[in-house]
Amino acid sequence: MLSLEHLSKTYADGTRALSDINLTVHEGEIVSLIGGSGCGKTTLLRLIAGLDRESAGRIRLDDEVLSGPHPAVGIVFQEPRLLPWLSVSDNIAFGLDGLSAAQKKARVAHALEKVSLVEHADRWPRDLSGGQQQRVSIARAFVTNPKVLLLDEPFSALDAFTRASLHEHLLGLWEETRPTVVLVTHDVQEAVTLADRAVVMQPKPGRIFDELPLTLSRPRDRTGLPFETSVRRVLTALDHSLKAPQAQPQRERDRQAAALWW
Amino acid sequence: MTGKAASQAWSSHEGAAALAAPASTEKRRAFDWRILLGFFLPIAIALLWEAAVKSGLAQGRLVPPPSRIIATLWGLAQTGELWAHTWMTLWRVLVGFVIGAAAGIVLGAMSGANRTIRQLLDPTLQALRAIPSIAWVPLFILWLGIFEASKVALIAVGVFFPVYLGIAGAILSVDRKLVEVGHVFRLSRIQLARRILLPAVLPEAVIALRSGLGLGFMFVVAAEFMGASEGLGYLLVDGQQMGKPDQILAAIIAFALLGKTADSLLVAATKPLVRWQDTVRERL
Numbered sequence: 001m002l003s004l005e006h007l008s009k010t011y012a013d014g015t016r017a018l019s020d021i022n023l024t025v026h027e028g029e030i031v032s033l034i035g036g037s038g039c040g041k042t043t044l045l046r047l048i049a050g051l052d053r054e055s056a057g058r059i060r061l062d063d064e065v066l067s068g069p070h071p072a073v074g075i076v077f078q079e080p081r082l083l084p085w086l087s088v089s090d091n092i093a094f095g096l097d098g099l100s101a102a103q104k105k106a107r108v109a110h111a112l113e114k115v116s117l118v119e120h121a122d123r124w125p126r127d128l129s130g131g132q133q134q135r136v137s138i139a140r141a142f143v144t145n146p147k148v149l150l151l152d153e154p155f156s157a158l159d160a161f162t163r164a165s166l167h168e169h170l171l172g173l174w175e176e177t178r179p180t181v182v183l184v185t186h187d188v189q190e191a192v193t194l195a196d197r198a199v200v201m202q203p204k205p206g207r208i209f210d211e212l213p214l215t216l217s218r219p220r221d222r223t224g225l226p227f228e229t230s231v232r233r234v235l236t237a238l239d240h241s242l243k244a245p246q247a248q249p250q251r252e253r254d255r256q257a258a259a260l261w262w
Numbered sequence: 263m264t265g266k267a268a269s270q271a272w273s274s275h276e277g278a279a280a281l282a283a284p285a286s287t288e289k290r291r292a293f294d295w296r297i298l299l300g301f302f303l304p305i306a307i308a309l310l311w312e313a314a315v316k317s318g319l320a321q322g323r324l325v326p327p328p329s330r331i332i333a334t335l336w337g338l339a340q341t342g343e344l345w346a347h348t349w350m351t352l353w354r355v356l357v358g359f360v361i362g363a364a365a366g367i368v369l370g371a372m373s374g375a376n377r378t379i380r381q382l383l384d385p386t387l388q389a390l391r392a393i394p395s396i397a398w399v400p401l402f403i404l405w406l407g408i409f410e411a412s413k414v415a416l417i418a419v420g421v422f423f424p425v426y427l428g429i430a431g432a433i434l435s436v437d438r439k440l441v442e443v444g445h446v447f448r449l450s451r452i453q454l455a456r457r458i459l460l461p462a463v464l465p466e467a468v469i470a471l472r473s474g475l476g477l478g479f480m481f482v483v484a485a486e487f488m489g490a491s492e493g494l495g496y497l498l499v500d501g502q503q504m505g506k507p508d509q510i511l512a513a514i515i516a517f518a519l520l521g522k523t524a525d526s527l528l529v530a531a532t533k534p535l536v537r538w539q540d541t542v543r544e545r546l
Contacts, residue, residue: 049446050445050446051442051445051446068448069445069446069447069448071448074446075446077439077442077443079439081439081440081442081443083440083443083458083461084538084539085461085462085464085538086538094443094447094457095446095447097447124538126538
């Protein structure tokens, strides 16, 4: 179980990127963070990944307080970020330390199969298309069997057709070990396709506006009416988050967070 | 196979890469032809000049025709003089290059990797860089004598600066996003340097070494001008003093061949390290 407790992030220049975030993600749950630009989605993910330090509050994974990158937390960035001097299979094996060569090979081979890139194993990243590169990046994150997987708009640069096939690859990999997934996206359809719960965020400062459970059974039919209804519900919440003046209790919580921070 | 077809549809980039593989033998032939094209201009000029001198249109006393230059080169090679001079020059460049490049790599890496060291070191080195390297010659002769040490020192100074600048700049410009990948997988500082920084700076390091080597050849001539009894630079000075333009040109050609060969060897030796690069040159 991943829990964020009173998490705040204020940058050195005084920008309040996140203010008093409280969120619990259960084991094996897929949570999608959704919201307009500048609402701190990516900042939140970078805090969990240990790439930035929180200003206040804490992040716990089961009973452990996370401070810095953790072996049980994997991340897929917006860009593939493959190492151009390593072949596809070496890129996937990059995070596999402390395993025998045979074990590594077996894990990489399995991951390659899962993302259907077996025939590209020995090629350079430069020879792959954008969608294939992102698949390698996803395989690289999954191959270490993380308990928590963070996805930072990993499909945003891809066309709709490629994106749909990547969703399938992602769910296929997820089915195997059922890690906890936190997916940042600005695409409502994507959130409804993948997530068990949509967390709608609001900017300035970044905070949680609303949470919507998405209980459709998998595999989800993107053309069905229930899907459409869910999309509409999330869209409505998103709309409110951007328009609505700050709700009173939210302000109250902000003030508390500020007190905590000072 | 269907996957391949689909991926081709997604991206023409991918399609181009797939097409390039079976066509590689054809590509090689076209490439050879282009190399030949490079020889066309110098050969044409040489033939024209030869014809001009032969037909009496030009005297060819100060600008000797190619046949006489080749004869001089041949003569020098026959007596073994050419090899002795070439070897001497090559040895000086090599020693100077190794010293200068090693210092440049070490200091460049330190300055690139550590902010404190950079702030301590860089201003002084930049100030020293502003001094024309030839200006060191009198001092080096006073300090190190007129023999090999002062020559090698001058070459090492010439090689040092481009290598230092190139390495420090390359480290500073490593993509933060790739370094973050290293952080996510909890690499230690040494692992980060070995698995991410080193490969990332290699292409620029090779370019820095190449410009260093080029400057090494430039400075060996300057060094040999300041009183040498051997070396291709000596052949130049000797040719000037004895009024033998053919010997000067022969030495210049020897320099050109030597410099180009050394550069090609460096490129060939480092090629396997930077094969992964996605550059225009690689694709052409």
